[in-house]
Amino acid sequence: MSTLDVSHVTYRYGPKVALDDVSFALERGRFCALLGPNGAGKSTLFSLLTRLLVTREGRITVAGHDLAREPRAALGKIGVVFQQQTLDLDMTVLQNLRYFAALQGLSGAAAQRNIDAALDRLAMRERAGEKARALNGGHRRRMEIARALIHDPEVLLLDEPTVGLDTASRQSITAHVHDLADGGLSVLWATHLVDEIRPRDDVVVLHQGHVLAHDDAAAISGEKSLIDAFIAMTGKAPEERVAL
Amino acid sequence: MTPYLVALWAITKRESLRFINQRSRFLAALVRPLVWLIVFAAGFRAALGLSIIPPYATYITYEVYIVPGLCGMIQLFNGMQSSLSLVYDQEMGSMRLLLTSRLPRWWLLFCKLLAGVAVSILQVYVFLAIAAAFGIVMPPLGYLYALPALVISGLMLGALGLLISSTIKQLENFAGVMNFVIFPMFFLSTALYPLWKMAESSELLRDICAVNPFTHAVELIRFALYQSFNGMSLLWVALSFVVFMAGSMIGYDPAFGMTRKRPGGKP
Structure with missing residues (x-):
């Protein structure tokens, strides 16, 4: 059964289409990488998944709860790690965790x-x-991940969580979250860095608001490396900055 | 405790700690009205004759007259300060944390508001105590009666701050708030001069003052300090609160409001 289901979601900023008929589903216990260059629509999708934005076109369900109709039940099943750091640096580790727990009631x-x-x-x-x-930086990120799990969510969303970290921290966090997925959590990991993706991971390739492919990484890359497959699909490397 | 109260307690505690930790803010919040009271009022005392108007039963000095206005000023600044911290939270991302909680959004925003009101009331009472030390004393029971008035006026001014924070996207725009909200609200009210005094210079000014919600917040506090009740002001303040609150709920609703901009400030 899929724990996160995104179905025919479209979102516009005025006349500009940021997401166009995006559909994919996330299975329990899977690590799914949302791969796309900057400006592909990853952050917009994250805002829709966390209900910071809403759209009338399409449907998002989390653990069986429709995000539009039962927003609170759906949000209760989601843990989020935003790209921006959201810790209160003047509070202790424990106070930060307690504060977040209280926000969740x-x-x-x-x-x-x-x-x-x-x-x-x-x-x-x-x-x-x-x-x-x-x-x-690495510990702060780990702490944000741990904090996102305090209310026992079924889906963990991470928006480019390794941005600004050194290589060692990046690897350790990537490994940590893969372990969490192995433990039964569904993980959606937005990234533009292919080296964070393992061959067995699910990959959703997002480009200019469209889903170009959804399969496991090995199947998407085929004979080639994942990065070459990505370039063949989109005509550009995922690291490249593309204006939306 | 129910989940709702848990969140309320945590948010209030965090805001209070934040306030206490920012010593300079605490000091500024106290010094500002004291400067008005001691310097400004002393200078104006001679220039301004005040007749006996309700709720006062006798002639009063100008210092006594402006105390409620300065209580209102503390709350006005505090409301704007919370608004500023909300905009800051939006930029820094911790607002997202609040908005993605499974508790209803209106409740979490209301908690933020209540926390701000609690902080403002604390400041008002410290200010009243210092004023009393300078010999500007209210009737003893007035200090008690003022509490509910301060809660309502604080809520109204906090809701105004919330509304402003839902429309402002960047911290840089905040200087405009000072010029276009705080100053007109304060000066075009009964905080410094009674309505009849305003009418002497211009009828239009008087009318503007009479509809300014801040005027009614000040009058509500003024009457309460003298153990009387100003129904008209209460109604006006309550009505403004409802309007500002409804406006901010729309502002923070993902379908229309502030979050309807590109996430993360990306290109």
Whole structure:
């Protein structure tokens, strides 16, 4: 059963079509990379998935809940890591996690249990009292990922989560999120970096608001490397900056 | 605790901590009205004769007259300050965190609003205490009666800030708010002069003051401080609150409002 289902979604900024009839589904326990150059419509799609934007054209369901009709139930099943860093740097790690738990309406023993689990996942229990400002970029990102999981979502959305990180942190975070997918979470990972994608991962290729392909990475690349397959499909490398 | 109260408590706690940590903001918030009270009012005392108008039963000095207006000013600045921090949150992304919560959006925004009101009331009482130390004393029970008035006026001014934050996209535009919202609202109100004094210079000015919601916020506080009730002002403030709140809900609704711009500020 698919946990995230995007069906015939179109979105316009005025006359400009940012997403055109986008459809794909995400299976439970799968790591799905949303691959596209800058300006392909990835961030717009993320805003629609998190209901920062809404559209009348198309339908999005999360764990069986229609995002338009039951927004709260659907949002409760989603964990989000935005491209921009959203930690309060003046609060401690623990305070940040508690604040987020409270925003989700969690308190008391239930919140504490989930926060402890998050801290363990990060191996950061002993650093819980430190200010978020004291953490390096990689740790901040890991913390945001752990925070996004506090309310036990079924789908984890990450919008270019490795932007601005060094290679070691990038690899470790990519591996960490692959592990989360192996643990049963559905992951949608927006990126323009093909080296973050493993052969067995699902890949949705998004280009100029269209879905060009949806298959596992090995099938999409075929004989070629994934990057060559991508260039053949779109005529440009995913790193290239393309104005929308 | 219900999930709603959990969120309310967390948001209020965060806003209060933020406020206390920003010492300079706390100080500025107190110094501003005190400068008005001590310097401005002292200078004007001689120039301005005040007749006996409700709720006052006797002649009062100018310092006594402007205290409620300065309470309103604290709340006005505070409302705009929260608005500024909301715009900042939008730019920094932490607003998204709030908006993607599974609790209803209107409730979370209302929590933000209440948290701001709590902070503003704290400031008002510290200001009133300092004013009292300077000998500008209200009737003792007035301090108690003022509390509900301050809650309502704070909500109204906070909702105005919320509305503004939903329409402003960038921090740079905020200077405009100072010029086009705070100053006209404050000066075209009964904070500094009573309506009849305004009418002496211009009927039009008086009429503008009479419809300015800030005038009614100030009058509500003024009457409450003297243990009387100004129904007209209450109605006007409550009505303005509803309008501003409804406007901000539309502003923050993804189908129409502020989020309907390109995400992440990308090209």
